[in-house]
Amino acid sequence: MIALEEQILALLKKAPEQLMSFRQLIHELDLDDSERHEIRQILHEMVKSGNLIKLKGNRYRLPEERSVISGKLSAHRDGYGFVTPDKKPSGFEGDVFIPARFVGDAMQGDAVLVSVEKIKDDGRAEGRILKVLERRNLTIVGQFKRGEFENYVVPYDSKIPQEIVIRDGDDLDAAHDSIVNVEVTQFPHGARRLRGRVVEVLGFRGDFGIDVEIMIRKHQIPVEFPAAALRQAESCEAEVALSELTGRMDFRALPIVTIDGETAKDFDDAVHVEKLESGHYLLGVHIADVAHYVTRDSALDREALRRGTSVYFPDRAVPMLPERLSNGICSLNPKVDRLTLSALMEIDASGDVRRYSIHDSVIRSRERMTYTAVGRILIDHAEEETARYRELVPHFELMRELALILYERRQSRGSIDFDLPEPVIAFDELGAMTGILKSERNIAHRIIEEFMLTANETVARHLFQRKIPSLYRIHESPDPVKVYQFNEIALSFGYSLGRGFAERSIADLPRLKDRSWRGGRPRRSPAHRDVALQAMNIKVSPKDYQRLVEQITGKPEERILSYLMLRSLKQACYSPQNKGHFGLASSCYTHFTSPIRRYPDLMVHRILTTALRAKPDSRDAASLQPGQIGSAEPVLGSAVFPGIEPMLRGETPPLAYSFPSLETPSEAGNSDPRSKQELRRAKKKEESQSEDVRPGLYCPEALETIAIHSSETERRSDEAERELIDLKKLEFMADKLGEEYEGIVIHLTKEGMVVELMELFVEGFVKLISLDDDDYQLRERPLALVGRISRKVYRLGDRLKVSVDRIDRFRRRVDLSVVERLSGFGQGDARR
Numbered sequence: 001m002i003a004l005e006e007q008i009l010a011l012l013k014k015a016p017e018q019l020m021s022f023r024q025l026i027h028e029l030d031l032d033d034s035e036r037h038e039i040r041q042i043l044h045e046m047v048k049s050g051n052l053i054k055l056k057g058n059r060y061r062l063p064e065e066r067s068v069i070s071g072k073l074s075a076h077r078d079g080y081g082f083v084t085p086d087k088k089p090s091g092f093e094g095d096v097f098i099p100a101r102f103v104g105d106a107m108q109g110d111a112v113l114v115s116v117e118k119i120k121d122d123g124r125a126e127g128r129i130l131k132v133l134e135r136r137n138l139t140i141v142g143q144f145k146r147g148e149f150e151n152y153v154v155p156y157d158s159k160i161p162q163e164i165v166i167r168d169g170d171d172l173d174a175a176h177d178s179i180v181n182v183e184v185t186q187f188p189h190g191a192r193r194l195r196g197r198v199v200e201v202l203g204f205r206g207d208f209g210i211d212v213e214i215m216i217r218k219h220q221i222p223v224e225f226p227a228a229a230l231r232q233a234e235s236c237e238a239e240v241a242l243s244e245l246t247g248r249m250d251f252r253a254l255p256i257v258t259i260d261g262e263t264a265k266d267f268d269d270a271v272h273v274e275k276l277e278s279g280h281y282l283l284g285v286h287i288a289d290v291a292h293y294v295t296r297d298s299a300l301d302r303e304a305l306r307r308g309t310s311v312y313f314p315d316r317a318v319p320m321l322p323e324r325l326s327n328g329i330c331s332l333n334p335k336v337d338r339l340t341l342s343a344l345m346e347i348d349a350s351g352d353v354r355r356y357s358i359h360d361s362v363i364r365s366r367e368r369m370t371y372t373a374v375g376r377i378l379i380d381h382a383e384e385e386t387a388r389y390r391e392l393v394p395h396f397e398l399m400r401e402l403a404l405i406l407y408e409r410r411q412s413r414g415s416i417d418f419d420l421p422e423p424v425i426a427f428d429e430l431g432a433m434t435g436i437l438k439s440e441r442n443i444a445h446r447i448i449e450e451f452m453l454t455a456n457e458t459v460a461r462h463l464f465q466r467k468i469p470s471l472y473r474i475h476e477s478p479d480p481v482k483v484y485q486f487n488e489i490a491l492s493f494g495y496s497l498g499r500g501f502a503e504r505s506i507a508d509l510p511r512l513k514d515r516s517w518r519g520g521r522p523r524r525s526p527a528h529r530d531v532a533l534q535a536m537n538i539k540v541s542p543k544d545y546q547r548l549v550e551q552i553t554g555k556p557e558e559r560i561l562s563y564l565m566l567r568s569l570k571q572a573c574y575s576p577q578n579k580g581h582f583g584l585a586s587s588c589y590t591h592f593t594s595p596i597r598r599y600p601d602l603m604v605h606r607i608l609t610t611a612l613r614a615k616p617d618s619r620d621a622a623s624l625q626p627g628q629i630g631s632a633e634p635v636l637g638s639a640v641f642p643g644i645e646p647m648l649r650g651e652t653p654p655l656a657y658s659f660p661s662l663e664t665p666s667e668a669g670n671s672d673p674r675s676k677q678e679l680r681r682a683k684k685k686e687e688s689q690s691e692d693v694r695p696g697l698y699c700p701e702a703l704e705t706i707a708i709h710s711s712e713t714e715r716r717s718d719e720a721e722r723e724l725i726d727l728k729k730l731e732f733m734a735d736k737l738g739e740e741y742e743g744i745v746i747h748l749t750k751e752g753m754v755v756e757l758m759e760l761f762v763e764g765f766v767k768l769i770s771l772d773d774d775d776y777q778l779r780e781r782p783l784a785l786v787g788r789i790s791r792k793v794y795r796l797g798d799r800l801k802v803s804v805d806r807i808d809r810f811r812r813r814v815d816l817s818v819v820e821r822l823s824g825f826g827q828g829d830a831r832r
Helices: 001-015 022-029 031-047 210-218 227-234 298-307 324-329 369-380 383-386 390-411 444-465 480-492 499-511 526-536 543-553 557-568 601-613 642-646 675-687 698-735
Strands: 019-021 053-055 057-059 068-075 081-085 097-098 110-118 127-134 137-148 150-154 165-167 179-186 193-205 258-259 268-277 279-289 312-313 316-319 337-347 353-364 367-370 423-427 433-438 472-474 573-575 740-748 751-756 764-768 775-781 784-787 801-809 813-820
Touching: 001 019, 001 022, 001 057, 001 573, 019 022, 019 369, 022 057, 031 127, 053 127, 057 444, 057 601, 068 097, 068 127, 127 740, 137 165, 137 573, 165 179, 179 210, 179 369, 179 573, 193 210, 210 698, 227 324, 258 369, 258 444, 268 390, 268 444, 279 390, 279 444, 298 601, 298 698, 312 698, 324 764, 337 367, 337 390, 337 601, 353 444, 353 601, 367 369, 369 383, 369 390, 369 444, 383 390, 390 444, 444 472, 444 601, 472 642, 480 557, 526 698, 557 740, 573 698, 601 698, 698 764, 698 801, 698 813, 751 801, 764 801
Parallel strands: 097 127, 165 193, 258 367, 764 813
Antiparallel strands: 019 057, 053 057, 068 081, 068 110, 081 097, 110 127, 137 150, 137 179, 150 165, 179 193, 258 268, 268 279, 279 337, 312 316, 337 353, 423 433, 472 573, 740 751, 740 801, 751 764, 775 784, 801 813
């Protein structure tokens, strides 16, 4: 097939205008009729990948160099859209803007081929859609309408502006205004309209659980498992068989526990901590061995990959794996044997991992603990919980001790810790919504978070240093334009991301002016400013962000600046290339600790266990120098734990588990820190390891494809969960029209301002046109809404009394109006 592709490309390059018809290609390739189907399939794939463009008359031509890209369309309800390229393009940055007149017949989420028409001075591209390569919306959820002349469905997704025509007999007897799911039978093309047939009647607005059903279908989240996957899940035994313990480390005698939320049902991580004779800590992170049950390319594996992640709604979950696995044999339930993959890490008093070992293992969790219960033991010293878990209390205290050490170490290297509350929907016994609460975090959350971060980083470095192809969790450095924009706002509150950054931005940027004039005064051009910012190559470190987080903690402006800081950062994603994690200030990070609910973790398990069971490599035997950044010495095999193998064979009774010191004589007393120059050199050496990569379990192309798909399913899950929370907020506010609340301005746009209602933890929107005392306009520097006549301003952080005016379900927002301006920073004259 590859040879034929190359021949087709060669023929087209030689052809006049680089264009040939299907008949010409068949003739030139000297193919007979029996091979026509194969060549059609090859041409289809080449068009889909963007290597060819198909024109009318069954003709094909080569795309112009760097002018045609393939990607995914994100439509706007006003008609225009943006296409995210499948591959990083050359010549411009970011997405391609598509004006409404050039969107054509493409719809939200479609895979499209785009012609890049022009690249602006600021590096942004604009283009037109040439062809729809693949339709995303094979089904669309919406509200059914019975019209005088025809029946139709109004899509729930506002990014799909077309109504779906439903012919007589295709309506499934749906009632007027009912919520339905429609299978698309005809996509729009020219004069042809969008048509479909009703395949499900879900109910009516206000029905219990209808919002979740809408979100599932709107975001195309798979719910039903294929029969083959369910059969495979049912074939798994409900208990661990003795034969499955062969070759595994036996940790069943250890005081291992799970710590999760009250409503959790799938427990994929368990922990324990002990103090070694050396004074170091021994941290054990034991993760469910899902890969033992979900084998590569099996029906379960293919379905898990398709889903990518579990989706958690307030009152139900859509799991990545069938419940027989996710809540059964793979879940680390208490008092039962479970197969695990265990990472044991020796950690010194400064929080550095000195040595580690990774094992196939078996555990038996002592207790299913909750964050609340552990918090009551460690913070409140509650008698009931302390008495109930008396034997485990010393272990919880040790966990707290180690977690705080790990947290301090993470803070010292600049890891950004946004400890912002999340909205939690509260329900009564009947499942009815009772309110919206702020999530509460305690020391138990910190314990699990620090232990999981440490395990993830340890596994990532193990794979990276051995050049084993794998998936990494990456978070790239922020765009300098967004950093500058955020810093401008921070300066208005009296903060800065760093002295050097502030000096450059303030000193250099005011001189960046274009040649246009307005009212006799030079006007700064955003485009020229952005180009200059990119050219300045401003460097900002995680430590800069972390310092600012520390400065604003507990201050009135914390909520606002934290929100804007998050917006200035890029989104984390998966990649086969280790590009580091900016937010965690880590040069190497992956996801290893949640294989029940995230497919990348399951892949990392599979890659890791395959490497551990492979024939030893000379590179594994080489000891790494103590103190080298991220290069703890690996201690693999059962030699560290004498007596384990006989116990697995049943020849000895369960061992009273104790750990010998892992410190070697050459390391004893060697506590002198290495110089900063040596540390930088070691880090540079580690990060430069890109050659001599071992053959992997997955080829590079497969890793890249799975990384992109996993990132997309994660975003899909996040969007669905966030959108449902927004809907629940609307439902909660529906009976509060006319009521007044105090709020704080957390965001400004040219359409108005976002106000958070402090008492309810709900956001609302004050439209600009509702401010009838003046004509307000958005000013960028410093950011404010400024009255044209009065020069009064609304700034971030302003405290207002607002009234609930309207519930806008179409835009999914609460419309507010300003009743009174309260005391707070920002009020006053625009010239201040």
